Amino acid sequence: MSTPKQIGLGLSMRYLGYHAAAWRHPSADPDAASKFSHYKYIAQTAEAARLDMVFLADGIGLRTPDTPPGALQRSHQTFELEPLTLLSALSSVTTHIGLVATASTTYNEPYHVARKWASLDHLSGGRAGWNIVTSWSEIEARNFGREKHMEYNLRYERAAEFVEVVKGLWDSWEEDAGVFDKASGILLDTSKMHTLFHKGKHFQVEGPLTIKRTPQGRPVMVQAGAAQQGMAIAAQSADVVYSSHFDIEAGRSYYADLKARLPKYGREPDSLKIMPGVTLFIGRTRAEAKAQYDQLNELVAPELGLSYLYQQFGDLSGHDLDGPVPEPPDPRIKSMAAKLLALARRDNLTIRQLYATITPGFGGRCVIGTAKDIVDDMQEWIEGGAADGFNLCPPVLPLGLDQFVEFVLPELRARYVSHAICRANAAGKPGTGATG
Numbered sequence: 001m002s003t004p005k006q007i008g009l010g011l012s013m014r015y016l017g018y019h020a021a022a023w024r025h026p027s028a029d030p031d032a033a034s035k036f037s038h039y040k041y042i043a044q045t046a047e048a049a050r051l052d053m054v055f056l057a058d059g060i061g062l063r064t065p066d067t068p069p070g071a072l073q074r075s076h077q078t079f080e081l082e083p084l085t086l087l088s089a090l091s092s093v094t095t096h097i098g099l100v101a102t103a104s105t106t107y108n109e110p111y112h113v114a115r116k117w118a119s120l121d122h123l124s125g126g127r128a129g130w131n132i133v134t135s136w137s138e139i140e141a142r143n144f145g146r147e148k149h150m151e152y153n154l155r156y157e158r159a160a161e162f163v164e165v166v167k168g169l170w171d172s173w174e175e176d177a178g179v180f181d182k183a184s185g186i187l188l189d190t191s192k193m194h195t196l197f198h199k200g201k202h203f204q205v206e207g208p209l210t211i212k213r214t215p216q217g218r219p220v221m222v223q224a225g226a227a228q229q230g231m232a233i234a235a236q237s238a239d240v241v242y243s244s245h246f247d248i249e250a251g252r253s254y255y256a257d258l259k260a261r262l263p264k265y266g267r268e269p270d271s272l273k274i275m276p277g278v279t280l281f282i283g284r285t286r287a288e289a290k291a292q293y294d295q296l297n298e299l300v301a302p303e304l305g306l307s308y309l310y311q312q313f314g315d316l317s318g319h320d321l322d323g324p325v326p327e328p329p330d331p332r333i334k335s336m337a338a339k340l341l342a343l344a345r346r347d348n349l350t351i352r353q354l355y356a357t358i359t360p361g362f363g364g365r366c367v368i369g370t371a372k373d374i375v376d377d378m379q380e381w382i383e384g385g386a387a388d389g390f391n392l393c394p395p396v397l398p399l400g401l402d403q404f405v406e407f408v409l410p411e412l413r414a415r416y417v418s419h420a421i422c423r424a425n426a427a428g429k430p431g432t433g434a435t436g
Helices: 036-048 083-091 110-123 138-143 152-170 228-237 248-260 286-297 302-313 334-347 351-358 371-383 399-413
Strands: 006-012 053-056 098-104 128-133 178-181 186-188 220-224 240-243 273-282 365-369 389-392
Touching: 006 240, 006 273, 036 053, 036 083, 036 399, 053 083, 053 128, 083 098, 083 110, 098 110, 098 220, 110 128, 110 152, 128 152, 128 228, 152 228, 220 228, 228 248, 240 248, 248 273, 248 371, 273 286, 273 371, 273 399, 286 365, 302 334, 302 351, 334 351, 365 371, 371 389, 371 399, 389 399
Parallel strands: 006 053, 006 389, 053 098, 098 128, 128 220, 220 240, 240 273, 273 365, 273 389
Antiparallel strands: 178 186
């Protein structure tokens, strides 16, 4: 008998869900994104379902543009909690599930990130993960003393060095450096301290980190995005990659490209898990699932829909909404702009139709159907060489999570065995794994 396939399942729990109109859904509490009780329920439900991790994406500035005017007042992508503070609180009410949060390499210093995530790893008993991003919005620059965002290639160059410094700081102490011998008065073995003394183009960091080696050795490292520079960082250092592709052929090509880069760094293909994001609209029947999708889409005003295209295409309010999608003059998120334009060209979408493909999942892939339809889709991606697992992005929270647990998990468990992502969990902690 062949060994059952192991997959990873993460849950993205930002805002009130991944649909632009999530806050208007009858089941949603519009103010939930500021309430600990909301996230506590989500994290504990995900843990009881034996998902591998919960994930909090983050931006350090208000990214929703009021373009066209009226968009901002209709958006729930506004109020949110600082991720590490929230995950630290969640670590005290969960036991096994991984806790992953974003920190920008552009608007932090390596010592900050190394120290904070090492602390979370200790507080959680070895469940911390860092999602590596470079940031992209001009508003973030203006929140951190800059008039303009750092040039594209330069910020990835900084990110690569940043990651190496953080890894070095996490290696400041050997696992048995703490002696704690009261009789001799020796607290630690300084021969097992490794001072970094890093001097590079972007950073000068002496070290060591003032936190003992963490339960995982180092927190899990996650990378998101399809930029070539980001893929290089992922191939060298990441344990997990969150990818975003609309079709399996593009996903398969990305998967093969990234896995092929690993031998350069002495890594095996299975050492990096690629987990595409997916937003699921789940129904007992296909008609019920489609009705949920349509219900939410009807709650999206054109002003809000156009704002979701602004970062990729600029202000399109002067164009015919039912006309063709123009070439983006200067996209802020280049990889996403290229994907969206290719989608519009392939399917001959109008501007209105294109924003209708983004608002249900913040630009990510959506699957609409029954539990069997959804697991069929997942199986195609897994067995087709396009995924090792999935980052679930429910359209409405907690409703989408509850539906996934009730309907999809039983079908998924019948076919697959989940893979525990966090190393401390993989080493033998009970309770991890969506099908464990």
